[in-house]
Amino acid sequence: MTRDEFEAATGVSRETTQGFDRWRELLVEANAHTNLVGRSTLDDFWERHALDSLQLMQLIPSGTRRIADLGAGGGFPGLALALACRDRGLQTRIVMIDSVAKKTAFLNRVIGELGVAAEARAIRVEAMDPSEDFEIVTARAFAPLNKLLGFAAPLLKSGTVGLFFKGRHYRDELTEAHKHWTFETEVIPSQTGDGVILRISEVQRVR
Template sequence: MDRKAFASATGVSRETLDAYQLWQDTLVRWSEHTNLVSRHTLDQFWERHAYDSWRLAELIPHDRHRMVDLGSGAGFPAIALALAFRDRGQDCPITMVDSVGKKVTFLREVIRALDLQADARSVRVETLDPAEGYDLVTARAFAPLNKLLGFAAPLLKNGAIGVFPKGRMYEDELTEARKNWTFDVEVIPSQTGDGVVLKLAQVRRCSSKGTNR
């Protein structure tokens, strides 16, 4: 997939397409001195990174008003979603979190250059305050689901949902997570690979051993 194919597949505006292009150009420039993504995936930006992340927007209700992305790295999916939300007129500020300072510096440069409704924080995810009222939590390649929920569960309350892309071993991750957590889950096949997207709600730590609903 290239820029033209991405535009055809998503139907985004020319302004949004140019913003994705600027993001890619910045990523390539930074990757000359900073390890943000695997170098062999840079040539797959439009499909593996931009489109794969953009597709998540179709799974997110329009009534989400504040999002946090855990382990944001180079901005997948957070920057892609910020652009998708703006393109469809959705007001949903995004907080991007990463403990690696250089990655946060990169994110801040892109946020500023693209004038996104977002901020980037160099903090550990466990320090996030649930009182900030996030109603959407995302994470891509951050941690196995069982561990991820340990970080995300305090944020997944009061109607909040989690949207987590996962690879082909997602069933093993679900099995392991169900030993410690109960949750409602929708498993959505990925249209860009052999993985899935897990859409979670009603996440609670198990009070005793049992099975998930």
């Protein structure tokens, strides 16, 4: 997929596409010395990373104020969502969490250049204040579902929804997670591959 094909497929403005392109340039530059994403995947930035992340927008209500992105890495999906929310005129703030300071330094550099409503924090997910309110919690290539729920459960209060990218073996992850947690699940096929997005709510640890 090319930059122009991405713009046509998503309907975002030329300014927003330019923002994605600048992010891609900074990612290539930083990835030479900091492991943000697999180097081989950067050749397919527009579909594998940008479009893949952007498909979450169809699952995010327009009134959403705060989103937490766990294990943010190179900014997928957090930065993509920040660019898309600005494109749509939404007053949504993205809080990206990663324990590696080099990664959050990169993210904050991109946030500064693009001027989007986001922040990156260099902390471990389990160190987050559970009283902090988010309507949506996202994660992409972060941890197996059972472990991910352990990290995310304090943030997944009543009414908060988890949107988690998973690969083709998601059923195995669901089976394992259900041994330790109860939760509501909606399985949404990915638009860019054979994976899925799990929409998870009402999370409780099995007693």
